Amino acid sequence: xxxxxxxxxxxxxxxxxxxxxxxxxxxxxxxxxxxxxxxxxxxxxxxxxxxxxxxxxxxxxxxxxxxxxxxxxxxxxxxxxxxxxxxxxxxxxxxxxxxxxxxxxxxxxxxxxxxxxxxxxxxxxxxxxxxxxxxxxxxxxxxxxxxxxxxxxxxxxxxxxxxxxxxxxxxxxxxxxxxxxxxxxxxxxxxxxxxxxxxxxxxxxxxxxxxxxxxxxxxxxxxxxxxxxxxxxxxxxxxxxxxxxxxxxxxxxxxxxxxxxxxxxxxxxxxxxxxxxxxxxxxxxxxxxxxxxxxxxxxxxxxxxxxxxxxxxxxxxxxxxxxxxxxxxxxxxxxxxxxxxxxxxxxxxxxxxxxxxxxxxxxxxxxxxx
Amino acid sequence: xxxxxxxxxxxxxxxxxxxxxxxxxxxxxxxxxxxxxxxxxxxxxxxxxxxxxxxxxxxxxxxxxxxxxxxxxxxxxxxxxxxxxxxxxxxxxxxxxxxxxxxxxxxxxxxxxxxxxxxxxxxxxxxxxxxxxxxxxxxxxxxxxxxxxxxxxxxxxxxxxxxxxxxxxxxxxxxxxxxxxxxxxxxxxxxxxxxxxxxxxxxxxxxxxxxxxxxxxxxxxxxxxxxxxxxxxxxxxxxxxxxxxxxxxxxxxxxxxxxxxxxxxxxxxxxxxxxxxxxxxxxxxxxxxxxxxxxxxxxxxxxxxxxx
Numbered sequence: 099x100x101x102x103x104x105x106x107x108x109x110x111x112x113x114x115x116x117x118x119x120x121x122x123x124x125x126x127x128x129x130x131x132x133x134x135x136x137x138x139x140x141x142x143x144x145x146x147x148x149x150x151x152x153x154x155x156x157x158x159x160x161x162x163x164x165x166x167x168x169x170x171x172x173x174x175x176x177x178x179x180x181x182x183x184x185x186x187x188x189x190x191x192x193x194x195x196x197x198x199x200x201x202x203x204x205x206x207x208x209x210x211x212x213x214x215x216x217x218x219x220x221x222x223x224x225x226x227x228x229x230x231x232x233x234x235x236x237x238x239x240x241x242x243x244x245x246x247x248x249x250x251x252x253x254x255x256x257x258x259x260x261x262x263x264x265x266x267x268x269x270x271x272x273x274x275x276x277x278x279x280x281x282x283x284x285x286x287x288x289x290x291x292x293x294x295x296x297x298x299x300x301x302x303x304x305x306x307x308x309x310x311x312x313x314x315x316x317x318x319x320x321x322x323x324x325x326x327x328x329x330x331x332x333x334x335x336x337x338x339x340x341x342x343x344x345x346x347x348x349x350x351x352x353x354x355x356x357x358x359x360x361x362x363x364x365x366x367x368x369x370x371x372x373x374x375x376x377x378x379x380x381x382x383x384x385x386x387x388x389x390x391x392x393x394x395x396x397x398x399x400x401x402x403x404x405x406x407x408x409x410x411x412x413x414x415x416x417x418x419x420x421x422x423x424x425x426x427x428x429x430x431x432x433x434x435x436x437x438x439x440x441x442x443x444x445x446x447x448x449x450x451x452x453x454x455x456x457x458x459x460x461x462x463x464x465x466x467x468x
Numbered sequence: 469x470x471x472x473x474x475x476x477x478x479x480x481x482x483x484x485x486x487x488x489x490x491x492x493x494x495x496x497x498x499x500x501x502x503x504x505x506x507x508x509x510x511x512x513x514x515x516x517x518x519x520x521x522x523x524x525x526x527x528x529x530x531x532x533x534x535x536x537x538x539x540x541x542x543x544x545x546x547x548x549x550x551x552x553x554x555x556x557x558x559x560x561x562x563x564x565x566x567x568x569x570x571x572x573x574x575x576x577x578x579x580x581x582x583x584x585x586x587x588x589x590x591x592x593x594x595x596x597x598x599x600x601x602x603x604x605x606x607x608x609x610x611x612x613x614x615x616x617x618x619x620x621x622x623x624x625x626x627x628x629x630x631x632x633x634x635x636x637x638x639x640x641x642x643x644x645x646x647x648x649x650x651x652x653x654x655x656x657x658x659x660x661x662x663x664x665x666x667x668x669x670x671x672x673x674x675x676x677x678x679x680x681x682x683x684x685x686x687x688x689x690x691x692x693x694x695x696x697x698x699x700x701x702x703x704x705x706x707x708x709x710x711x712x713x714x715x716x717x718x719x720x721x722x723x724x725x726x727x728x729x730x731x732x733x734x735x736x737x738x739x740x741x742x743x744x745x746x747x748x749x750x751x752x753x754x755x756x757x758x759x760x761x762x763x764x765x766x767x768x769x770x771x772x773x774x775x776x
Contacts, residue, residue: 179684179685180682184681185677189671204681252681256681
């Protein structure tokens with residue numbers, strides 16, 4: 099993987115970039131390296147600075163300080179119309195007075211490309227995005243999904259070094275969005291272009307991206323592959339932002355080279371983890387465990403149980419493929435566990451108010467600083 | 469494609485009929501009836517009488533008298549308009565003056581509307597107010613004020629003389645230039661307002677998209693902003709051109725004796741010659757000339773509302 103190779107030159111690099119709007123700091127002294135042919139996602143809530151970061155790369159915003167490099171070239175002072183990147187806008191920004199093919203040809207015409215070449219390229223883009231029969235239509239005669247594909251075709255037509263996608267699938271319904279995610283991945287693999295996507299939808303980022311940068315308040319919180327971000331979040335923020343998680347406040351009671359022993363702050367149960375933590379004995383930490391890494395069985399649990407959380411079933415959500423169980427401990431804390439419904443008929447199903455025990459392995463959770 | 473939901477035509481209630489009836493009644497009383505009276509006079513002959521034409525109708529004299537009057541109608545006045553070159557020259561000159569004024573208004577109004585639409589959101593109501601503000605003063609007084617500005621010893625000449633830009637006062641008042649200035653000044657808001665509305669609606673991300681695709685900002689203006697503001701340009705131009713053709717006050721107060729405009733011709737026909745029938749014929753033909761741009765304007769407005 100290019101990001102694991104220290105000799106690899108980054109394709110896009112943000113170096114100590116800060117962007118202020120008046121008193122508000124949208125991006126704080128941020129450094130980030132993105133490599134060639136990566137599908138890279140900037141993920142965060144609204145106002146976290148992800149869109150500002152992308153707009154600085156496109157040239158629509160100028161960094162207050164810091165530098166941005168693309169393919170070794172410092173982008174400072176280069177206006178948007180001379181940058182080798184193209185953007186797919188959240189609103190699609192299709193030109194309403196031009197047909198689909200004229201929209202796609204717009205960028206090529208700016209390059210003074212020969213008419214025959216433009217025609218060939220437009221035809222290729224129409225084929226790639228399956229829009230052949232809509233070539234003559236105006237944007238208002240298209241559905242949302244078709245418009246989205248026109249926007250994609252238009253931004254890819256110039257064969258940009260980087261394609262910037264600003265919440266590209268936000269306006270589509272769920273099913274279409276999922277289909278389009280896979281189409282995007284196929285197109286990216288096909289064209290071997292570097293894609294940078296901005297999204298607030300963590301599922302979308304995890305589906306399409308090779309690497310994800312989680313942002314909060316103008317800073318990068320974690321940059322890693324989807325699996326790393328999900329399984330080894332580096333902070334309470336990331337653990338909570340990505341996916342579903344049980345966060346248990348606990349104190350470090352013992353530590354060694356083989357692992358750590360924690361005591362839950364509210365319910366008193368013990369947690370045995372194979373993780374070696376930097377926290378000292380007596381420190382308060384957070385133990386994060388994903389619901390699917392917990393097993394649920396009928397039974398009781400005492401206060402000194404290890405990696406066992408007793409409680410009574412408070413709520414069950416049956417989602418078809420999986421079920422989610424909410425169980426309430428004696429101290430009124432709610433923990434979630436999910437399990438796959440692998441059998442159609444269960445002999446002794448867990449139901450409301452049953453006494454259950456949640457158990458998990460030593461390696462199932464992550465210890466995060468408080 | 470998302471089909472618009474088209475509601476079934478509702479059965480009209482009494483209230484519904486009243487609602488659409490009111491504007492029609494208004495048009496009937498205040499537009500159609502006066503027009504028919506003018507049309508009738510245009511078919512009459514001059515007479516030394518009060519009113520100064522014949523025949524006149526008196527409903528008290530019965531239907532036979534009215535029918536006798538109708539038989540006296542003739543198109544003589546219309547034929548007269550084709551015989552004297554003054555009339556077609558006035559029409560042509562009016563259309564040319566109105567056309568040039570409209571073009572000048574567009575050249576001045578477009579940057580104003582564009583600047584307003586591009587200004588910070590908080591400033592826009594103030595700017596809009598400034599455009600509308602002149603309407604608070606009587607149109608006549610504002611045109612009179614231009615006499616004070618444009619005359620030989622007026623403000624403009626004094627300013628230019630004191631700046632040393634000219635050594636002798638410029639003769640502007642009582643020329644066609646003064647008429648252009650007057651029309652452009654008076655009708656500017658009618659062009660700026662619809663144009664501002666269409667420019668303000670323009671999605672800023674379209675210009676960003678054009679720039680992103682390699683189009684420099686000045687070119688994006690021609691490729692994106694201008695075509696998308698065209699409905700506003702057309703609406704504004706019609707709103708200036710149509711009243712400017714029939715304008716009377718401005719050419720009368722600011723224009724010279726050789727300024728030929730149909731409004732002036734009509735006025736002198738009516739008040740100097742007291743020839744009501746011929747001036748009515750002039751008015752009817754003016755209306756016919758203006759029907760063409762008015763219908764075009766209506767069509768364009770309809771197209772616009774269908775597109776939105």
